[in-house]
Amino acid sequence: MxxxxxxxxxxxxxxxxxxxxxxxxxxxxxxxxxxxxxxxxDLNVNDYTNNPxxxxxxxxxxxxxNIKELDILLIxxxxxxxxxxxxxxxxxxxxxxxxxxxxxxxxxxNNGIFIFVKDNSNVKLPIEIDLSxxxxxxxxxxxxxxxxxxxxxxxxxxYQTKNEQCYTNIITEIFLSDNSKLExxxxxNEPNSSIHFSGLGVLQNKNSYLNCNTFTYxxxxxxxxxxxxINGEGSESxxxxxxxxxNSNFVDNHSIIQHSAPNSISSELYKGxxxxxxxxxxxxxxxxxxxxxxxxSEQLNNNILLSxxxxxxxxxxxxxxxxxxxxxxxxxxGQIDDEALFYLNCRGLxxxxxxxxxxxxxxxxxxxxxxxxxxxxxxxxLINHSLNSI
Numbered sequence: 001m002x003x004x005x006x007x008x009x010x011x012x013x014x015x016x017x018x019x020x021x022x023x024x025x026x027x028x029x030x031x032x033x034x035x036x037x038x039x040x041x042d043l044n045v046n047d048y049t050n051n052p053x054x055x056x057x058x059x060x061x062x063x064x065x066n067i068k069e070l071d072i073l074l075i076x077x078x079x080x081x082x083x084x085x086x087x088x089x090x091x092x093x094x095x096x097x098x099x100x101x102x103x104x105x106x107x108x109x110n111n112g113i114f115i116f117v118k119d120n121s122n123v124k125l126p127i128e129i130d131l132s133x134x135x136x137x138x139x140x141x142x143x144x145x146x147x148x149x150x151x152x153x154x155x156x157x158x159y160q161t162k163n164e165q166c167y168t169n170i171i172t173e174i175f176l177s178d179n180s181k182l183e184x185x186x187x188x189n190e191p192n193s194s195i196h197f198s199g200l201g202v203l204q205n206k207n208s209y210l211n212c213n214t215f216t217y218x219x220x221x222x223x224x225x226x227x228x229x230i231n232g233e234g235s236e237s238x239x240x241x242x243x244x245x246x247n248s249n250f251v252d253n254h255s256i257i258q259h260s261a262p263n264s265i266s267s268e269l270y271k272g273x274x275x276x277x278x279x280x281x282x283x284x285x286x287x288x289x290x291x292x293x294x295x296x297s298e299q300l301n302n303n304i305l306l307s308x309x310x311x312x313x314x315x316x317x318x319x320x321x322x323x324x325x326x327x328x329x330x331x332x333x334g335q336i337d338d339e340a341l342f343y344l345n346c347r348g349l350x351x352x353x354x355x356x357x358x359x360x361x362x363x364x365x366x367x368x369x370x371x372x373x374x375x376x377x378x379x380x381x382l383i384n385h386s387l388n389s390i
């Protein structure tokens with residue numbers, strides 16, 4: 001039995017949606033063939049309440065209320081102020097109808113954050129939503145960002161809870177209007193027994209630009225879903241990911257990039273470092289529609305295994321339905337280069353220090369993709385901490 005949310009305009013809106021009943025995915029589902037979810041069958045979420053998020057949302061809105069380029073409000077209020085936007089895009093950018101965890105998110109939420117970036121706005125202050133202090137056992141956040149024409153925004157999500165038993169299910173939707181730009185960064189550093197699901201949906205209009213960065217460390221189980229649709233000519237998207245995993249952690253990065261307009265560009269670079277008994281998945285599909293001529297797309301997944309018991313499934317896929325495109329993909333999985341280790345050993349570094357130098361170099365390409373200098377510094381510190389623990 002699910003928690004019954006307090007009735008408001010938002011919950012009334014959700015109640016009118018066509019929400020099917022889905023079963024927990026299993027190996028027979030194409031998008032979950034590398035992932036075992038049996039451990040969730042005994043999970044009890046009946047005691048969930050949304051009170052901690054209600055308080056958190058209000059604090060977040062208050063923190064950024066003085067930025068004139070933004071209008072940040074609860075989704076319950078956005079339904080009245082921006083009804084056309086909510087009706088047109090909410091839960092349609094990240095489609096809920098075939099996604100078990102998106103449906104679960106809808107069943108538990110009764111509110112969320114709506115961020116409206118005004119026309120011709122360059123928001124110089126980075127916006128950060130930090131859910132680290134929420135110590136509830138179950139959290140179901142919902143975020144919707146609408147970037148108007150000619151706008152520019154830097155937005156970050158952080159998940160660093162200390163709650164060992166935390167279960168997170170977050171859905172974020174982003175609409176990029178013509179000529180808008182967004183740097184989106186998500187980083188996660190959670191205890192080894194936590195469970196984390198995230199769904200990110202992005203819809204791009206003409207000449208828009210997305211720089212999306214996902215860093216994952218810790219947690220017993222992580223699934224990062226990204227669905228990106230390039231719906232406007234001249235748009236560009238960069239998807240970058242870095243996973244550092246140890247113990248028996250499981251990290252699953254799953255993405256679908258759909259080119260539905262001509263003259264568009266996408267690039268995807270995901271890296272993983274896996275040690276001890278940890279496991280990783282990179283499952284990515286690039287779809288080029290018939291009308292999307294002159295598409296340029298590149299997928300690259302590089303992994304390092306530090307233990308004979310660590311493993312990764314890498315599955316980059318291209319689905320091309322038109323001519324005149326430039327699309328390529330590649331994947332590498334292996335151990336640290338012995339020659340490089342020997343070279344550093346000969347110059348006075350012991351084996352452990354030499355390994356850390358090489359792993360930092362492996363991670364550096366991900367960090368350099370991030371534009372915000374403060375985020376770079378913070379991620380470098382987190383990466384160093386992560387590498388010291390494996």
